[in-house]
Amino acid sequence: MDKKVDKAVRQNGESKKEHTARYEKEMTRLQVELAHLQAWVKKSGARVVIIFEGRDAAGKGGVIRRLTERVSPRVFRVVALPAPTDREKTQIYMQRYIALLPAAGEVLILDRSWYNRPGVERVMGFCTDKQARRFLELASRFEAAIVESGVTLLKYFLTVSEDEQERRFRRRIEDPLRQWKLSPMDVESYQRWWDYTRAYDEMIRMTDSNHAPWWMVPSDDKKSARINCISHILKSIPYEKVKFQKPDLGKRQKRPDGWVDDTTPRNSVPDVFDRHR
Known part of the structure; x- marks a missing residue:
């Protein structure tokens, strides 16, 4: 079969177009749910923490984007912490993560998490093996305390094959819209698979x-990974549909008697996309 045709046909026989439509x-x-x-x-005042970890270029950002694009950032809060400051390096490792934990009515989404320590920090030499192993010994106890406090904790690890990761990295190299995604750390992760x-x-x-079990998300097919992961999140939280109370908009104010429109010239952006053209 021709390579182009092969890419356009899914395992169940549907075309790429049909797969995308589905x-x-x-x-x-799912976004309605x-x-x-x-x-x-x-x-309900529920508190939820969702951790996303995984290989570089596995598609964590895409899952998070589709998870949050139709909900309020005041409820679904996404955090991707930068490298710790000099002050934070002197604190207890979990300290800056504890401050992020949700209050009632919040969902915290961690785009990478405290698992930086046994992952990238360990591999890149930002912490010692002893520090990483000590973290691994304590992590489950820390998470048990979070869960016992009433927080729903979900942990997802996105996997991707070597070949697919390389394909995505090379696409980033060639595409100006994706080049910002490729960092020196990504190159290191590629070399140190x-x-x-x-x-x-x-x-x-x-x-x-x-x-606090790990849930593995095979992500060579990004679309399937997003659907599978978000479906699992929804099934893992025992939520109920809340009846929407439709507001009564009432009536607008009437134009005040004697109102005069302001005709002072103002700067206006050029109309470069007139839909009537």
């Missing part, structure tokens, strides 16, 4: 607990 339809349905989840979280494999395998093995 994906968009299902994503719309996420809106219901949001209403329930606000009303097996160092990361060993680190992630140990991390998942030692922190996959009954109270």
